[in-house]
Amino acid sequence: MRFKARVLEPAEIERALRRIAHEIIEKNKGAGDLALVGIHTRGIPLAERLAALIERFEGVRPPVGMLDITLYRDDLSEIGVQPRVRETRIPWDVTGRPVVLTDDVLFTGRTARAALDALVDLGRPKRVYLAVLVDRGHRELPIRADFVGKNLPTSKSEVVKVKLRETDGEEGVELWER
C-alpha cells in the first residue's frame, strides 16, 4: 500500500468531535436520556470521547456501551477467514432511549446495517442516530450518517486509515492507495 495524504491532524479530529457533540445535543434537544454505543473497534473510543465532550457541555455524561457486529455480518457464509467475536456490553436498557451509534468510517453501510440489527435485538430504542468521523462514500445500502466529522470523497481503490490514541497509540486520519 502506498501513502497518499494526511487527511486529519489530531487537532482537527478534536474539533470535529466537538462539533459533532454540539450537533448531537442540538438535535436531541439536550443530553437527557441520550446514550452512545461504539462499534468495535474504533467506534468505542469515539463514543467515549463524545460522551466526555457532552458531559463538558451539558454537565451530564451519557452512558456508553460497546457493540460487536460480527454475529450480524451478512457475509459469514462466504468468507474464508474467521472474524473474532468481540465483546458486546451495553450495561443499560436500550429501550426508550435515543441512541447514537458511533464508528470511525462510514463506507458501504453494511457495518451500520449490522449494528442496527444488533441494537434492535437488544431492545427498542426511541431513536437511533449514526455518528462517524469520516464518510468516504460508496454506499451499498440506503444508509446515511446523522453526524459526520469529515466528508472525504475517495476512489474505491483507496484506503482510509483512522488512528486513535486509545487503539493505535497515535492520532490521525490518512489516505492510502491499495
Added chain:
Amino acid sequence: MGALRHLLDFAGWDRARVESLLETARMMEEVLERPMKKVPALKGFTVATVFFEPSTRTKISFELAARRMSADVVGFSGAGSSLAKGESFKDTLLTLQAMALDAYVIRAPVAGMAHQAARWLTGAVVNAGDGRRAHPTQALLDAYTLLEELESLEGKKIAIVGDVAHSRVTRSNAELLPLLGAEVWAAGPAGLLPERLAGARLSTDLDEALADADAVMVLRLQRERMDEGALPSLREYVAEYQVTEARLARAKPHAPLLHPGPMNRDVELEGALADGPRSRVERQVRAGEAVRMAVLYHLLVGRAA
C-alpha cells in the same frame, strides 16, 4: 494453527486455540443473557444432529446452540443395534450428506466413529461423544465452568472420580485441561481404571485424589459395569468411592463440584451434594450451550475460500 475443520478430540490443539474458543464461548454466553437470545450468524447453514446412541440432553443442547445462531437443524436418531446388522452407519451419513448439510454433530456408541465420519463427509464433524473415546464439547464446557470458578487452571488440581476406564468425559478432560496448566487426577476402583491415561494421574485412593483438589468432577456410574463383571459390588463402590460431604472436606474449601449428568444420586455422589452450594451442575448446562455455539461458529464461519 490452521482453521478448525472438525472437532473430534483435542489431538493437535494448543493452548491458544482452547483459549480462543472459550473466549468466543464467553461472547456467546452474552447472547444467552439477552432478552432476544438469537443472532443471525449461521443463517443459511444447516446442522444435522446424528445420534446413533440416545442422549436427550446433549442433543437438545446442540440443537439449541445451532438455533440460537439461526442455523437450520435436522435430526437423525438411530438405535445402536442397527449398527450391528449392516452398513447403516456410513449409509446414513452419506444419505444426509446428499442433503448438502454443513455440519454433523455425531453421537455414537463406539470409539472412532466420529473419525470415520470425518473421513467420509465433506462437512464439519463435531464429536458429541463416541464410545469411550472423546466428548470434546463436554470437556470444553467443564473447562469453561472451571475457569469461571478458578480464574486460571495453572497448577490447579482437578480430581475426576468414578468409572474412568469407560469415560469419554475423562479422556477428553485429560487431553484438554493440561493444555490450560491443570493437573488432572483420576480416581476409581482398580477394575475401572485404565493402565495408563496420558494427561492424568491415576489412583485407586479417593482420598489421595481429593486431597487439596481445587475442583472435583464426579462421573456417572453405568450399572452395566456390574453385569460385565468390571465392578464386583455396588455396595463396595459406594463405600469406597462415593463422593460425600465428609470426603469433600479433603478438597480445598468451596472447591466446585461438577458432574456431566445424568446423575445417579446416592450412587456416585451423596444426593444432597447435587443441590448443595458446591454444585455447578446447572452452570455446566448453560456453559454447554455457549460452548457449543462457539464450536459451531469456529467450525462453520471462515470455512469458505
Added chain:
Amino acid sequence: MKLLIKNARLVDGSGEFGNADVLVEDGHIASLAGGDAERVLDAGGRWLVPALTDPHVHLRTPGQETKEDLATGLAAAARGGYGTVVAMPNTEPAVQEPEQVRALLDEARTLPGARLMVAAALTKNQEGKKLTPAALLARAGAALLTDDGRTNEDAGVLARGLVYAAAAGLAVAVHAEDAGLRGGGVMNDGPLAAELGLAGNPPEAEAARIARDLEVLRYAARKAAALGHAPRLYLQHVSTARGAALVAAARAEGLPVTGEVTPHHLTLTEETWRGFDARFKVAPPLRTEGDVEALIGALERGELSAVGTDHAPHTAAEKERDLENAPFGIPALELAFPLLYTELVERRGLPLPLLIERMTTGPRAALGLAPARLEEGAPADLMLFDPAEKRTVDPERFVSKARYSPWAGRELAGWPLLTLVAGREVWRDAALA
C-alpha cells in the same frame, strides 16, 4: 507341451543357484539345463522360485461368497505367487463331512488358479465339543483339521482331537487365544487401547493359550506315542514376542509344534489404530514394534517356520462399519510376497532363500508335504518375480473380492509375474511379454 523358461535366476529355500534355463514338461521340471520346447519364455534374469504355499486362507465357500469364492480366491492366490493354498473350514455350513471336502476339491480342479487343499473342522460346527471323523476326512483329502475362526476352549476335546488326527496322519491347527482374557477386545490391549478408548485384547490372551496348548500337545503326544503316532500341532498366526518365545522353547524341547506368522503381524503395529480404521482390525490384533521385531527374529531363526496369510476377506462395506461391529480379518494373498520381499529382504536384508523357505517348505512340512525344491523331477510349481520393478498397491485392481487393504498406497517390489501349478500357467502379469 514343453515350456522353456530361459535366463532365470534360480532360488529356492536351500539357496541360490545362478542363472539357468528351466525346461518344464508334463507338469514337472524336466531339466535345469535347457532343451527344446514349443514355447519359450525369456525370464530376462528375473528370479524363479518354487510357487508359494499358504497354509491359512479363508475362501468363504460355501455360504459367504459375497466375501470371496473359490474362483476369485484361487485366482488371487495365483496372482500372489501361490501354487497351493489351504482353505479354512469356518464356512456356512462348516466343512466337516467327507462329501464336502470332496466337493470342494472337485470344484477347485475345474478352476484356473492355485491348487486347493481343504482344512476340515476339528469339532462339529466348530463348537469345540464333539470331534469330527478325522479318518474319513483324511481319506476324502482333508489337509488339516481346525476350528480356526473360533478358539478351542475345552482342552480335553483338543487333546482327543490331536490323538485322532495323528492316527489319521493330519495336523491340527489352532487359533490360540484365551477367550476370557480376549473378552471383547478389538485391538491390542495396552496404553494405546486405553488412550483410544477401545477394548483391548491382551498379548497374554495368546501367550496363555499357547502355553496351555503346548501342555495339551505334550499330553496328546504321550498318549499317541503308545500307539505309534505323532500328533502335530500347528499354531496359527503367532503375534506376540511371548507367544513366539513359547513356541521356540517347545521346539527346542522337541515338541512337534509349528508356529505360523502372518504378513500383517510382520509389518504392521497397533499404531495403525490411531486412524480408527477397521481395515486394521484383525485377530489376533496388530501388536507393538517390539512384537514385530521378535516375530521377525523368530522367523529368521526358524522358530516360527511358516508364513500364512490368514487371508480373511470381507466386503468393503463390512470393513467400513464401526470398530466394534466391523469383522476381523485382512486380505493379503495378492500382497504377501511383494510385501515381505520389500520389507524383509530389501529393507532388512533377510536372505531371499530364507523367506522362500518360510513361504514354501515351512508350511509344507507342517502339512506333511515334500519340500519345495527347484530340481529335475520336482513338480513344476513355479513363480517368477521381478525384484526391481516397484508398484503401488491399488486394491481396486485386486482379483480378490476384498478390494481394500491396510497396505493401500504402499510402494512394493517383488511382484509375481508368472505362476505355474504343475506346469500350468495360472497367473501371467501383463508386464511379462
